[in-house]
Amino acid sequence: MSALPPDGWMPIRVYRQDTQIMVDWCAFDWQRAVEPFFDQAVDRELMHPFNALFRAQTSLDTLVARQSSAYIPPPSGFVFHMSRCGSTLVTRMLQMAPHTRVAVEPGSISMLLRLTADRSDEERVALLRALLSAFGRASSADAPPRYFFKFDAWDTCDLPLIRRAFPDTPWMFLYRDPLEVLVSQMALPSGTLLSRFDVGARLGLDPATAFGMSPEELCARLLGMCCRVALENLDEHAVLVDYCQLHNQLFDLLARAFDITWTPEDMRHARRATRFHAKQPTELFTDDTDRKRRMATEAMSAAVERWTRGPYDELVAAHRNRDSYKLEQAT
Amino acid sequence: MPSSDWECFRELVLHDHALQQQLRETPDWTNFLALVLRLGAERGFRFTAADVEHAMQAARRAWLERWL
Numbered sequence: 001m002s003a004l005p006p007d008g009w010m011p012i013r014v015y016r017q018d019t020q021i022m023v024d025w026c027a028f029d030w031q032r033a034v035e036p037f038f039d040q041a042v043d044r045e046l047m048h049p050f051n052a053l054f055r056a057q058t059s060l061d062t063l064v065a066r067q068s069s070a071y072i073p074p075p076s077g078f079v080f081h082m083s084r085c086g087s088t089l090v091t092r093m094l095q096m097a098p099h100t101r102v103a104v105e106p107g108s109i110s111m112l113l114r115l116t117a118d119r120s121d122e123e124r125v126a127l128l129r130a131l132l133s134a135f136g137r138a139s140s141a142d143a144p145p146r147y148f149f150k151f152d153a154w155d156t157c158d159l160p161l162i163r164r165a166f167p168d169t170p171w172m173f174l175y176r177d178p179l180e181v182l183v184s185q186m187a188l189p190s191g192t193l194l195s196r197f198d199v200g201a202r203l204g205l206d207p208a209t210a211f212g213m214s215p216e217e218l219c220a221r222l223l224g225m226c227c228r229v230a231l232e233n234l235d236e237h238a239v240l241v242d243y244c245q246l247h248n249q250l251f252d253l254l255a256r257a258f259d260i261t262w263t264p265e266d267m268r269h270a271r272r273a274t275r276f277h278a279k280q281p282t283e284l285f286t287d288d289t290d291r292k293r294r295m296a297t298e299a300m301s302a303a304v305e306r307w308t309r310g311p312y313d314e315l316v317a318a319h320r321n322r323d324s325y326k327l328e329q330a331t
Numbered sequence: 332m333p334s335s336d337w338e339c340f341r342e343l344v345l346h347d348h349a350l351q352q353q354l355r356e357t358p359d360w361t362n363f364l365a366l367v368l369r370l371g372a373e374r375g376f377r378f379t380a381a382d383v384e385h386a387m388q389a390a391r392r393a394w395l396e397r398w399l
Binding site for chain 1: 341344345346348351354355357358360363364367383386387390391394397
């Protein structure tokens with residue numbers, strides 16, 4: 001089809017078909033999207049016979065062409081992170097803020113970044129604008145939503161490109177002690193980390209080098225790169241958040257970063273949710289910092305010291321030197 | 332293979348918001364299938380329950396095999 005699907009349909013997948021990059025769409029009800037990740041909500045939507053039978057496909061070029069003729073407000077905020085650092089909790093809270101929709105690590109964005117890695121930055125910026133804006137399409141009855149994205153941790157490597165597509169969108173980078181993150185990643189690696197080819201590409205390594213590395217080194221290098229990229233792109237739109245701040249200052253940080261006004265009822269509702277594990281909402285949250293530190297092996301500690309600690313410490317120092325940090329400590 | 336009438340009906344639905352709304356309000360497969368057959372017949376399309384079931388199986392298989 002040459003037109004886009006109706007408003008209210010969302011891009012659920014980006015894929016290559018012969019020489020073209022295609023977008024798969026389905027009708028999507030944001031009010032029912034309570035799953036921790038966007039792709040999980042898509043899987044639920046596709047259980048409905050209508051969505052299973054009536055998905056629509058367009059080329060990415062069609063999306064760019066059609067999207068450029070319709071004004072959609074830019075995203076209201078981006079969440080970047082190191083992984084395993086409380087980012088899912090942040091998005092759970094954002095989901096509970098009034099009149100927001102939060103696309104949590106949609107696989108289509110990571111796939112777009114991967115499939116277009118050989119194209120010019122100008123072209124990739126246009127494609128990112130078109131794809132991300134599609135998540136802000138209002139259903140015909142609604143006012144335009146405030147919409148947010150949490151990206152896959154490793155998409156932080158493409159933060160400059162994403163920022164170039166939406167230079168005025170505020171963004172947050174969440175960080176946590178890299179040894180705790182690495183322990184978690186080694187115990188249960190994220191999908192991206194399992195593909196050494198992709199990790200190597202992100203790190204600018206040839207496949208043979210990437211395949212010869214220990215998982216600890218690959219992950220530590222990637223975490224170091226995330227910190228470095230966040231550090232090098234800090235600007236007036238950025239808010240840095242330390243994992244340690246989440247429990248006491250989360251609402252203030254979100255309000256300041258993304259201009260969110262909480263009603264007392266929203267806040268009460270959201271506070272109740274913070275007591276539960278963000279990815280497994282039926283389980284109570286328990287702080288696992290000490291346990292993670294005890295689980296760290298020598299290889300993990302060595303990899304972090306060699307590849308992550310430097311940029312991480314610089315990031316922490318930059319955070320503490322910001323005026324906003326002094327304000328955060330005073331409140 | 333699904334009949335071309337089925338493909339035409341599918342294309343019509345993708346362009347008709349009211350039809351989409353009507354179909355989305357029916358999550359139960361048995362009722363959904365009956366509704367699809369009725370809406371198709373009312374508009375002059377000739378396809379069978381087997382055509383729709385075949386299309387459903389193909390769509391589900393394509394989604395499950397998307398990473399292959």
